[in-house]
Amino acid sequence: xxxxxxxxGPWWHGRFRGCGYRITAGRDAILDVLTRANKHLSxxxxxxxVHSIYPAIGLTSVYRTLEILADMxxxxxxxxxxxxxxxxxxxxxxxxxxxxxxxxxxxxxIDYTDFIDxxxxxxxxxxxxxxxxxxxxxxxxxxxxxxxxxxxxxxKGGE
Amino acid sequence: xxxxxxxxGPWWHGRFRGCGYRITAGRDAILDVLTRANKHLSxxxxxxxVHSIYPAIGLTSVYRTLEILADMxxxxxxxxxxxxxxxxxxxxxxxxxxxxxxxxxxxxxIDYTDFIDxxxxxxxxxxxxxxxxxxxxxxxxxxxxxxxxxxxxxxKGGE
DNA sequence: GTGTCTGCAAAGTCTTTGCACCATA
DNA sequence: TATGGTGCAAAGACTTTGCAGACAC
Numbered sequence: 001x002x003x004x005x006x007x008x009g010p011w012w013h014g015r016f017r018g019c020g021y022r023i024t025a026g027r028d029a030i031l032d033v034l035t036r037a038n039k040h041l042s043x044x045x046x047x048x049x050v051h052s053i054y055p056a057i058g059l060t061s062v063y064r065t066l067e068i069l070a071d072m073x074x075x076x077x078x079x080x081x082x083x084x085x086x087x088x089x090x091x092x093x094x095x096x097x098x099x100x101x102x103x104x105x106x107x108x109x110i111d112y113t114d115f116i117d118x119x120x121x122x123x124x125x126x127x128x129x130x131x132x133x134x135x136x137x138x139x140x141x142x143x144x145x146x147x148x149x150x151x152x153x154x155x156k157g158g159e
Numbered sequence: 160x161x162x163x164x165x166x167x168g169p170w171w172h173g174r175f176r177g178c179g180y181r182i183t184a185g186r187d188a189i190l191d192v193l194t195r196a197n198k199h200l201s202x203x204x205x206x207x208x209v210h211s212i213y214p215a216i217g218l219t220s221v222y223r224t225l226e227i228l229a230d231m232x233x234x235x236x237x238x239x240x241x242x243x244x245x246x247x248x249x250x251x252x253x254x255x256x257x258x259x260x261x262x263x264x265x266x267x268x269i270d271y272t273d274f275i276d277x278x279x280x281x282x283x284x285x286x287x288x289x290x291x292x293x294x295x296x297x298x299x300x301x302x303x304x305x306x307x308x309x310x311x312x313x314x315k316g317g318e
Numbered sequence: 319g320t321g322t323c324t325g326c327a328a329a330g331t332c333t334t335t336g337c338a339c340c341a342t343a
Numbered sequence: 344t345a346t347g348g349t350g351c352a353a354a355g356a357c358t359t360t361g362c363a364g365a366c367a368c
Contacts, residue, residue, distance in 0.1 A: 022322060022367050043358080058325040063358065079238040083333080084357060101289055101297075110293055115285045122281055126274045130260055130304060134269055138260075138306035145289060147297035181342050181347060202333080217350040222333065242358080243332060 012074065019072060029054035030065045040078055040086035040100075040109065073139065080144075082107045099143040105152025119143065171233065178231060188213035189224045199237055199245035199259075199268065232298065239303075241266045258302040264311025278302065 012031050013023055021027075033049045034041070041049070047062045066087050069075035078086040080102050086109075091097050097120065101110040127138045171190050172182055180186075192208045193200070200208070206221045225246050228234035237245040239261050245268075250256050256279065260269040286297045 020322095024323065024367070026324075056325085060326080060359085061324060064323085067359095077240070079240075081236070081238075101293060101295055103295070104298070110295075112289060112293070114288055114292065115281070118281060119285070122274070122277055126278065127304060129273055130271060131306075133273065134260060134271070135309040136260055136262070136269075136304070136306045137312045138304050139263070140305040142301065142303045142305070144301045145286060145295070145297050146299040146301070147290075147295045150294040153296045176343095179347095183342070183348065185349075215350085219334085219351080220349060223348080226334095 015072065015074065019068075021068060025054060026050070026057050026061050027065050029057060030062060031069075034069075034075065034087070034089045037088075039111075040080075040088045042084045042086055044084070046087065076140070078142070078144075080107060080109055081146075099145075101145045101147070103149040103152055104146050105148050105155065108149055174231065174233065180227060184213060185209070185216050185220050186224050188216060189221060190228075193228075193234065193246070193248045196247075198270075199239075199247045201243045201245055203243070205246065235299070237301075237303075239266060239268055240305075258304075260304045260306070262308040262311055263305050264307050264314065267308055269308075 010028065010031065016023055016027070029050045030046060032053070033046055037046075037049070043059065043062050043066060046066070047057065047059045050057045050062065066075060066077070070077050070087070074090055075087050076090050078088070078100065080086060080100070081104065096113060097116055098111045098113045099116070099119070101112055103109070123141055123143075127141065130136060131138050169187065169190065175182055175186070188209045189205060191212070192205055196205075196208070202218065202221050202225060205225070206216065206218045209216045209221065225234060225236070229236050229246070233249055234246050235249050237247070237259065239245060239259070240263065255272065256275055257270045257272045258275070258278070260271055262268070282300055282302075286300065289295060290297050
């Protein structure tokens with residue numbers, strides 16, 4: 001749906017301008033990397049990838065842009081427990097709705113889409129209920145499962 | 160169920176010894192604080208509370224004990240997006256199964272138990288499915304909703 | 319031309335680590 | 344008494360902030 005209208009520039013230009021932000025080469029490059037990557041990247045991952053196509057970028061700008069994107073809801077920020085945040089484009093461009101399965105042994109993360117329909121259905125109901133009850137304007141949700149992947153389970157645990 | 164057998168010492172002594180850990184005054188105090196508090200506390204919160212009943216405690220020990228407890232599964236570690244981790248006793252003592260509703264404006268966190276039964280039922284099925292498909296030994300899950308509380312919604316957003 | 323954005327360096331925060339001493343078992 | 348635990352201070356890691364120059368609009 002998005003990203004097909006190259007005649008009018010990348011899809012995010014409109015959103016950016018609409019929020020009063022300027023379009024810069026660095027921001028373009030960051031969005032470009034995020035759009036191509038269908039994985040959750042750390043700020044440094046993004047910095048390195050962007051740096052290879054736009055060497056003038058600084059890590060600071062990556063953080064600043066990611067903060068804007070997260071505020072706008074274009075990017076989701078995740079914590080997988082290893083002390084650095086991960087970012088991925090909110091669904092729409094390439095990614096589809098998914099959740100994460102995190103190995104607490106090696107920090108490997110698996111995106112899964114199984115049961116998503118049921119989850120989404122329940123989440124919608126829950127969101128509605130919580131919104132009403134607590135007067136929250138819910139914008140987002142997070143579901144993650146934690147456990148040991150097969151390799152780590154063999155390493156660590158007997159039983 | 161737990162915490163009633165004062166004749167044999169606090170409920171966690173057994174678990175601790177069983178894992179080869181020693182019982183110390185500091186650890187007792189930390190567990191004590193965690194047991195009383197039915198809220199998610201930061202390491203520093205815990206440190207301060209423990210310090211008032213056991214002044215010899217150091218922040219380092221709080222972190223070290225919390226890591227042990229999280230590894231043992233006695234304590235859950237949360238990230239609400241404000242850069243510091245929160246800890247709460249896993250269900251059993253005082254707390255019941257609940258999830259969190261986080262205001263991205265003021266970082267207020269509401270524990271909710273609504274829809275928990277349905278959620279748990281779905282989560283169980285999902286866990287089973289994911290375990291089988293990805294060969295994960297799932298030990299835990301996390302559900303959080305993000306949004307703006309009524310105050311922050313008024314402040315920030317029109318619409 | 320004006321207000322925003324930028325990179326660099328420095329600062330900030332939370333958390334972890336090194337080490338000698340102490341306490342539990 | 345032997346091993347694991349502790350506090351303190353220092354180090355470490357990620358992220359944010361200050362500032363002068365550059366750029367978008």
